[in-house]
Amino acid sequence: MSEINVLYVDDEQQNLNSFKAGFRSRYRIFTAISVAAALEILSREEIHVIISDQRMPEITGVEFFKITKVQYPHIPRVLLTGYTDVGVLAEAVNQGDIYRYITKPWNELELHNSILNAYDHYKINRDLREKIAELQKANDGLNRFVYSLSHELRAPIASAIGILDLVKLEGKTGDSGEYWKLMDACVQKLDYYISQTVQFYKTARFKVEHEQIGFEALVHSLISLYSTSNGSKEISFKVEVDEAEVFYGDKFRIEIVIANLLSNAIKCQRPEEPDKKIDIRIHTDANEASIIVADNGVGMEEAEQARIFDPFFKGTQPGGLGLGLYILQEALEKLNGSVAVHSKKGEGARFEVNIPNSPQHKE
Template sequence: MKDNRIRILYIDDEIHNLNAFKAGFRRSYEIYTANSAQEGKQLLKSIDVHIIIADQKMPVSTGVEFFNEIKDTLPDPMRILLTGYTDVEDIIDAINKGHIFSYIKKPWDEIELHRTINNAFEIYNTRRQLKEKILELEKINDELNRFIYSTSHDLRSPLMSVLGIINLSRLDNSVTDPNGYLNMIEVCILKLDGFIQKIIEYYRNSRLDVEYEKINFENLIHECIASFRHQNNAIQFQVNVDQQVDFKGDTFRISVILNNLISNAVKYQKPEESHPQVNLSVKVEPHKATLSIEDNGIGILSEHLNNIFKMFFRSKNNNKPGSGIGLYIVKEALNKIGGTINVESKYGEGTLFEISIPNRNDFDS
């Protein structure tokens, strides 16, 4: 039964107050006492208490000062201040900053103090249960993420095997396919593989630590373009990089951002466009890099612009294949590195994405 009782530490420099408190409340609670803030700190090293009650007017350290000193190392115990005089400014400041739960005037009213202690303990229990639920959810989320990542990797292997068989059948002409079924299968596999790769990107972005290193935007952009140029050889890429100063950033996440935006610029071109074009520009300054990706593709309906960064949102104004998570990953990656993104688009004319990324050149890695 003792383990289920509310444990209280009462700190007061007046011995008769400590004795009176112990005599009045020992049947209801498990009581510990200390006659100074320093002695209270020593007791807290070995005793796990639920509630700390401290007198405001103590030598060396006041009750508010004591609570302020322990709030970071011992955030869980509820804090109640006893005051025998009106020190309104200190009390209000302590309550506003979360240093104390409540205050009681001395001499205390036993019923009021009982009620305050019980209310404080209810909040203590609620917070503890909430913390346990959060830890449980974090564990479940972590396990789910690991499962999705592992499954995604495992799924890619048989998909690549099927693609290999399709390509092999084409090379040795062992399969007659007048209706183009192999092409249909290949398109479906590539679409599924693209979605799996997005899941892997999302997992890595959420799990990997941010790492800063020097980035050459000229090289990085051309590497990204090379990954998608084959999807539409008619597209003209215009690249303008103004990098007069060093830039340090997270290469993985900046690559993810560029890959997704360039992929969209290629994918969402107008079929009838005679001069499809994607313009990329970068301006590096001492404190930031500004990137823009502009295309003359199908554009985005104005009513959809507020939703394009939501997970699984897909615009209904096109029938292009897409996972609906590419722009969500872009926004999440930017959040990780402290960047921002803005979009302007006119339906039927094209889309412009503008990105700002902090330059961590003075970051001590």
């Protein structure tokens, strides 16, 4: 067994000598006849368990433990008391000032078991602190990685996309036009994958914030953004927004939800369909926002509908990373929202999302 360092505080030297004589063969014992002496020992030694008498002239044991709780919160504290003060003891236990109390004169076996249990408590807390420190270190590394994805990697990708756009704009593709198209597709896909990865990370970790949401402006800004993507210029967007009540919610995650619904609807269009269309209907009331996004695309079988929210599941959906709808569901869980899908193969899909209104959180 590892050596256990025990500090015993008592204003009577006889009690200190008796304690040391009884337990020095089992533990490494430190004794202090005053609070000042005890604090000096705590400042220079790694103490695993503190034991103190309750009745001392300068300060009570409970008051001493209140001090050590602030300076050394992880060390368990055992109180020895020779008289009954139920109110003081109950308050000390409830506030976490003491780990356990034992009446005097102490029973050696009871005190021995209390020290062992207190030390186990100390070890568990120490191991937990070490694990938390390791997790914090890993979390910091993950934050740096995501920052690198979001900034350092996307910057050169954005530059490459800009150069490719210039090449197309100036008509300099020449005989190697197909190679330029392939390069453009690869760079766009890489940019999309990085964007999805960063979006997933932020959705899972960022704190939920509430603010007033203007759905009309939000939807049209997203449509404008996606209108430049491949194939979306041929799509007819129909938007109906009825904001009967002011809606408060997490704009970041709500934007993720609508954006992924739009992206999914665009990708699932049928190339042979002459009248490609996406209908977006949003209604808000005092209780919730109802968001419906429907398309006349490829649709899906019932078996596929049960898996579309699984991570990396692509099904019959062309392209993509298989993370969009998974991220959407993760965002809705943070918002206490829900999503339902209705679809038939070859007849398109209809997604219905409900998000609670949170006016109590308005700024």
